[in-house]
Amino acid sequence: MSFGLVLTLTSCGDEDSSAAASGDGKGTVAFGYTADYSGAAALAVAEKRGLWKGTGLEPKLSVFTNGPLQVQALGSGNLDFGYLGPGALWLPASGKASIVSVNMLGLADRVIARPGSGIREPADLKGHKVAVAEGTSGEMILNLALREAGLKPDDVTKVAMDASTVVTAFSSGQVDAAATWYPLIDTIEKRVPDLVEVSETKDYYPKLTFPNVFVGRPELAREDPGLVKKVVGVLKESGDWIAQHPEESEKITADFLDLPADRLEGATEHVRILPSEELAALSQDGTVDGWFDRLAEMFVGMGKLPEPGKSTDYYLSDLYTSAGEADRT
Template identity: 70%
Template sequence: MKRRTAGLWAAAAVLALVASAAGCSSEPSSSSGRTTSVTFGYIADYSGSAALAVAAKQGLWQKAGLSPDLKVFTNGPLQVQALGAGNLDFGYLGPGALWLPASGKAKIVAVNMLGQADRVIARPGTGITKPADLKNKKVAVAEGTSGDMILNLALDQAGLKPSDITRVTMDPSTVVTAFSSGQVDAAAIWYPLIDTIKKRVPDLTEVSRTEDYYPELTFPNVFVTQPDLPDKNPALVRKVTSVLRQANDWIAAHPEESEKVTANFLKLPADQLAGSTKYVKLLSSEELTDLTANGTVDGWFNGLTDVFTNMGKLKSPADAKDYYVGDLYKAAGAAAGPPQ
């Protein structure tokens, strides 16, 4: 009898282990309430965090069976490094870092907004009013960012070479300090950091703007993932992209309110992000789906690869269809509901 009882306990233990193993699936179960954890990088400004702020506020992650671990970064290239090291599942890139997906280091899962915030600015008294005036001037720039991109576009427009300026590379917050204190003549940077600079240097000059190159060039900021994740786990990518689509549509329908939601998410005074939507172009996910289907989005990315090639960032750029997973973006629309 004791032997039989021991056998029954052993069988029960095996069944328990099997049941436990079955419960360790990486896919969420709506019936059990289990969720899948994803790590997601962002930048602490409006464009870099609005979608994540809205997704949290609207409970979109939970509805999709996802549990996000959000990590703040100062720029896009650092997020791509984290993606490559396996420390991040998804992240955010501004347009100046799109050379990284084009070089095979990430896959784009969704367009976020079209950026219009980048500027080359000059201090008063430097004599800099147009791109050609940058020659022989000291210019601060954050390497590999959209500031880097706008600076190179300005130099190219003026027929100048990178060697025609004294380029001072530093991180974005240091650019603000260096420009404000007069350590440099000019800087390549973006809003809302320029708003901070204007409080100290109100009579600065905007030498070059993103809009100067639109629509010949379009500057999308995007969400990205690890290069192999769309193939390894397309279901997860679709779920995350569905959340991003829903957040995007809510933002497009409530632009001013989205500024307040984002400020609250970043623990900033509401007025600090007021007017942020002036520096982006918002498109609904339906519009982005259509623009993906007709090849327009691929054209945006391919147009920028020419810029990055001229900058020396790319030697053998990939075609957008190889790093923008547009089919998964379109498929994610089936799971996305209308904005609330």
């Protein structure tokens, strides 16, 4: 997500939005999300529980298919805040967004192999076709698995395709292996019940984490830190409620996304939800900066960044830590 306090109506010269930008009155905040549990849960709970009340802000929510599109919308002034999965964290590292809050830690990514392929561990991937959606956390977990096995990217045949096509290609036997994530793997397992899990996200935790985050336009924190703190305060309160009520949050998010009540059942098994107090402590002691810095090094290896830079330039840890209940009034 990208950061910059140009409220949607502010860019149109609306007086109410200008009031929100200065910290008073009512303003509209344009907020992007993706239609899955991690991408929507915080906003779904905030809406259900009325957490925006008292902020003087009215959220205008828009659904996107991925994080990079939200960053484009941030850059064009059509969004104020958004959501990014770990595969898109090279965008904040490149200066196109500022991270205002860690949402959840992803544990959903896997490298999987078809039964009978002879692939049981990362070293066995050599010489095989692997389906992957480039620029996603799937590509990240694949690169980690190859590195663990001492293999180079060209030791396998990467077959690039979109995430939904990975499901089809793996299920039909067009490829021997795939790098993807839950809940897509749930769909694959119905078609290939004996698939092999070759590598998973938690194999690399805590040295490497796959956080998903909320972002805003970079200039926003400079121009109106008070507004950003109000938004972050809502996100923190929502996240704390989710941490205490994970199963109920699945149902609320399914309802928010207009999905059957059981569609997101078990979604919280594939994330680690950290209470805001713990995230604040990890932000203050540099742990969270370390997560982003190590991922940035990986993005350099993937060709997404020319150099890793420093997360202190794009993770607004002090703002996150200081935001709280008082910013809602």
